[in-house]
Amino acid sequence: xxxxxxxxxxxxxxxxxxxxxxxxxAVQDVSFSFHEGEIVSIxxxxxxxxxxxxxxxxxxxxxxxxxVRYRGKPRQLKSHxxxxxxxKDIQAIFQxxxxxxxxxxxxxxxxxxxxxxxxxxLTKEEQFRKMKEACSFVNLKFExxxxxxxxxxxxxxxxRLMIARIFMLHPKxxxxxxxxxxxxxxSRSTILDMLLKLRKENNMTIIFITHDVGLAYYVSDTLYIMxxxxxVESGPAEDVILNPKHRYTQQLISDVPKIHEEWNLAN
Amino acid sequence: xxxxVRILLxxxxxxxxxxxxxxxxxxxxxxxxxxxxxxxxxxxxxFQPPGSGLPLGSDNxxxxxxxxxxxxxRTSVAVGLIAGLCATAIGLIIGLASGYVGGxxxxxxxxxTNMFIVxxxxxxxxxxxxxxxxxxxxxxxxxIGLTSWPWTARAVRAQTVSLRNRDHVNLAxxxxxxxxxxxxxxxxxxxASYVVMAFILQVASGILAEASISMLGLGPYNTISLGIxxxxxxxxxxxxxxAWWAFIPAAFAIAVITFSLYMMNTGMDEIFNPKIRx
Numbered sequence: 001x002x003x004x005x006x007x008x009x010x011x012x013x014x015x016x017x018x019x020x021x022x023x024x025x026a027v028q029d030v031s032f033s034f035h036e037g038e039i040v041s042i043x044x045x046x047x048x049x050x051x052x053x054x055x056x057x058x059x060x061x062x063x064x065x066x067x068v069r070y071r072g073k074p075r076q077l078k079s080h081x082x083x084x085x086x087x088k089d090i091q092a093i094f095q096x097x098x099x100x101x102x103x104x105x106x107x108x109x110x111x112x113x114x115x116x117x118x119x120x121x122l123t124k125e126e127q128f129r130k131m132k133e134a135c136s137f138v139n140l141k142f143e144x145x146x147x148x149x150x151x152x153x154x155x156x157x158x159x160r161l162m163i164a165r166i167f168m169l170h171p172k173x174x175x176x177x178x179x180x181x182x183x184x185x186x187s188r189s190t191i192l193d194m195l196l197k198l199r200k201e202n203n204m205t206i207i208f209i210t211h212d213v214g215l216a217y218y219v220s221d222t223l224y225i226m227x228x229x230x231x232v233e234s235g236p237a238e239d240v241i242l243n244p245k246h247r248y249t250q251q252l253i254s255d256v257p258k259i260h261e262e263w264n265l266a267n
Numbered sequence: 268x269x270x271x272v273r274i275l276l277x278x279x280x281x282x283x284x285x286x287x288x289x290x291x292x293x294x295x296x297x298x299x300x301x302x303x304x305x306x307x308x309x310x311x312x313x314f315q316p317p318g319s320g321l322p323l324g325s326d327n328x329x330x331x332x333x334x335x336x337x338x339x340x341r342t343s344v345a346v347g348l349i350a351g352l353c354a355t356a357i358g359l360i361i362g363l364a365s366g367y368v369g370g371x372x373x374x375x376x377x378x379x380t381n382m383f384i385v386x387x388x389x390x391x392x393x394x395x396x397x398x399x400x401x402x403x404x405x406x407x408x409x410x411i412g413l414t415s416w417p418w419t420a421r422a423v424r425a426q427t428v429s430l431r432n433r434d435h436v437n438l439a440x441x442x443x444x445x446x447x448x449x450x451x452x453x454x455x456x457x458x459a460s461y462v463v464m465a466f467i468l469q470v471a472s473g474i475l476a477e478a479s480i481s482m483l484g485l486g487p488y489n490t491i492s493l494g495i496x497x498x499x500x501x502x503x504x505x506x507x508x509x510a511w512w513a514f515i516p517a518a519f520a521i522a523v524i525t526f527s528l529y530m531m532n533t534g535m536d537e538i539f540n541p542k543i544r545x
Contacts, residue, residue, distance in 0.1 A: 060437055084443040092441055094434040102435045104456040117443045 006072070007205050008057065008090075008173060009033035013066030015052050026052040028229040030066075034173070034222075037203040039196075041216035041237070043252065044226030050209050051095075053226070054177045057207065058092050059083060088117065091171040095178040097158035101150035107161060108146040114168040134164040138194055156187030163194050173205045174198070180215070192219060213252050217241045225249045271460065274538055281534025287527035291340065291520075298337045306330065306338045306491055314510040324512040326496075327503035335491050336516055342492040343474050344524065346408040350473030353412025355419055355466040362423025363450055367431055377424065380417045388414040392476060396485040404487035411476045412469075419465045426458045460539035464532050471528035478521050493517045 015027040027049040034040050044050045055061040056068070059077045068075050070089075076082040094100045101110070111131045115122060122130070128142075135142035138160040150158060159179060166174055176195065180188040196219065199206055210216050216223055216237070223240040225233040225248065233246040244250045275281050304310075307330065315325040323332040365376035391414045399406060430436060431454070439453045474493075480486055481494025482501065496517040500506070505513035 055437075058437075058441060060440060080445060087441045087443050090441075092437075094437065096434055100434040100438055102439070102453055102456075105452075113442050113444075 005036045006033045007036045008068070008070055010057075010068045011066055013053070013056065013063050013068065015049075015056060015061065016064045026229055027056070027063075030226075030229075030231050032224060032231070032234070034205055034207060036172075036205055037199065038222060039199060039206045039208060039220040040222045040224065041208040041210060041220035042224045042226055043210055043213055043216045045211055045252075048226045049229040050226050051177055054092070054175050054207070054209050057173075057175055058090060059086055084117070088169070089172040090175065091166055091169050091173070092175040092177060093159070093162045093166065093179045096182050097155050097162060098150075098182070100162060101158060103150055105150075106146070107148050107150060107153070110161065110165055111168060114165055118169065130168065134168045135161075137167050137197075138164045139190075140164065155183045156190070159183055159187070159191055160194070163191065163198070166198060170202045171204065173207065175207045175209070177209045178211070181210070181212075195219070212256075213241070214256050225252065271539075275535065278534040278538055280530050280537070284527040284530030284532075284534060287523060288531065291524060291527070292344070295337055295341045295344070298334075299341075302334060304331070304334065306334045314505065314508050314513065316510075317512055323516050324510070326499060326510075326513050327505065332496075332512060332516065335496060336493075336520060338491045339493045339496050339517060340520055340524070342404050342487070342490050343477055343494070343521070344470075346404050346411070346477045346487075346492065347470040347474035347524075349405065349408035350411035350415065350476070351466050351470035353409060354416040354469045354473070355462060357412070358416040358419025358465070359423055359462060361416070361420040363427055363454065365420075366424040366427025367446075367450060367454065369428075369431070373424075376420075380420045380424075383414075383417040384421070388417075389476070389479070392480055393483070393485060396480055402485075402487050404490050404492065407477060407480070407487045408473070411473050415469060415472060415476070419462075419469065422461065422465065423458060426461060427454055430454050430457055460535065464535050464539065467528050467532045467535070471525045471532070474521065474524055474528075493521050 009032065011031045013027060013030045014025065017024045017026055030053060032040075042050045042053065052061065056063050059075070062077075070086070075086060077086060101107075108131070111134060112127065115127060115130065131146070132142040135145065140157060140160055145153070145157075145161075153161070159182075162179075174195075179195070180191050183191065192215075195206060195208075198204055208216065208220055220237050223234065223237045224231050225240065225246065227248045233240055233244065233249045240249060241253060244253055309329040310331050311321060311325040311329045313325065313327050313329050315321060315329070317324040321331055321333065323336060326332050326335065361376055361380065365373040365380075392410060395410050395414075396402065396407070399410070436449060436453045439449045444452075477486065477492060478494035478497065481492055482497045484498055484502075486492060486495050486498065497514055500510075500514035500517070505511075
């Protein structure tokens with residue numbers, strides 16, 4: 001995995017919100033390099049800056065300082081056309097499926113928009129076939145769904161539709177910002193399996209953002225541990241989990257509730 | 268959309284308000300078609316009490332007060348509508364711009380909005396009305412509209428700021444939609460019900476504002492509005508002559524219109540606000 005091409009990398013990225021007295025540094029001096037086809041997890045507690053980092057990677061927030069390089073070149077996000085090009089390769093799934101949908105649009109529009117972003121000119125039948133294919137990939141029936149509004153679906157169905165969207169776009173990099181935190185445990189494993197399947201089919205790089213170390217260990221090749229806006233430890237998942245060096249990583253690992261042990265809340 | 272309308276029709280408050288407004292508008296539109304005489308025509312002696320020929324009596328010039336009232340409601344509602352449209356449009360544009368764009372544009376626009384909120388709009392209204400030479404009802408409506416947008420702007424800004432960071436807006440952004448498209452399809456539908464409510468409120472306060480400045484004698488020229496009728500009644504001392512019919516019906520008409528508009532607004536508020544809050 002290490003020999004694969006570096007797809008997205010960043011050096012000394014810092015994000016500061018506000019100014020003067022209200023200045024708040026959300027992400028500080030973060031450096032990383034993500035390789036092609038790799039699953040990377042960024043783990044940290046709430047408020048550690050992982051979502052801010054994710055938004056900067058998506059190009060939704062501008063970094064205060066530092067440089068993000070995409071395919072070895074500094075990324076261009078100045079004009080709308082540049083951004084559109086970038087978003088063809090980099091896509092995201094958000095945390096809360098209920099707020100990811102525009103409640104005024106039918107489900108179908110989410111998928112037709114994908115084809116618009118790709119600039120595909122397809123006939124009605126081809127569009128229909130593509131959407132059907134994407135839905136069957138995530139075990140949904142397009143015929144039952146396309147005429148529905150988002151609030152008529154369950155959280156798991158919504159999140160699966162989001163994955164169907166990614167399937168249609170087949171981006172190079174997928175940023176998944178806690179995609180399973182708002183849905184039940186049963187749907188959770190299905191969603192994770194689908195993400196892994198996506199990687200297998202398209203050699204997609206997945207950046208998985210989570211607070212759950214166990215989950216991160218289960219899915220990823222490389223781990224980045226974030227605390228208070230800094231990356232405190234990083235490396236291959238096995239090394240980080242089995243041989244944690246930083247105090248915070250050790251604490252995170254010991255805080256994972258274990259079913260067969262008594263859970264001691266005192267420390 | 269049809270869903271929202273169906274829920275609205277179940278709200279008694281909204282229904283009462285809407286029916287009263289529609290009846291009033293129907294009267295105002297239909298009566299001039301039936302009675303084609305000029306409202307400025309003198310028909311009787313001054314301050315004749317209500318009787319068979321004159322349903323609401325006559326004013327100081329002996330003109331038919333009922334006909335005047337009908338034309339007065341017409342002008343007042345038109346002024347209120349234009350003022351409301353103007354205020355809502357300005358408030359919406361400023362609120363959306365400062366809420367969605369953010370940064371220094373937000374700071375500047377919020378500062379301007381706050382300045383307009385702090386200065387009592389009625390004072391500006393009086394000063395501008397005095398300084399403008401030719402006041403048609405359109406000019407008065409525009410002046411009212413230009414002084415009453417700040418509250419709408421502030422509320423729209425607040426809603427937009429909270430919507431801007433929602434995931435569906437982020438998703439629209441990474442789907443490559445342009446900013447005007449995102450504002451039109453991802454932000455506006457969510458605040459539409461609020462904007463309609465604000466518009467109704469602006470119309471009601473526009474009618475009140477017009478009545479207030481007209482009573483001070485600063486209203487539009489060459490027309491009849493409810494405020495102007497009150498002004499005539501005052502100037503020609505109708506209360507002294509005991510001619511209650513010269514001012515009570517006009518005051519009552521103002522009360523009924525604004526009351527029914529407020530009722531509509533409250534009815535909508537009860538239905539849409541939980542939706543906005545969630």
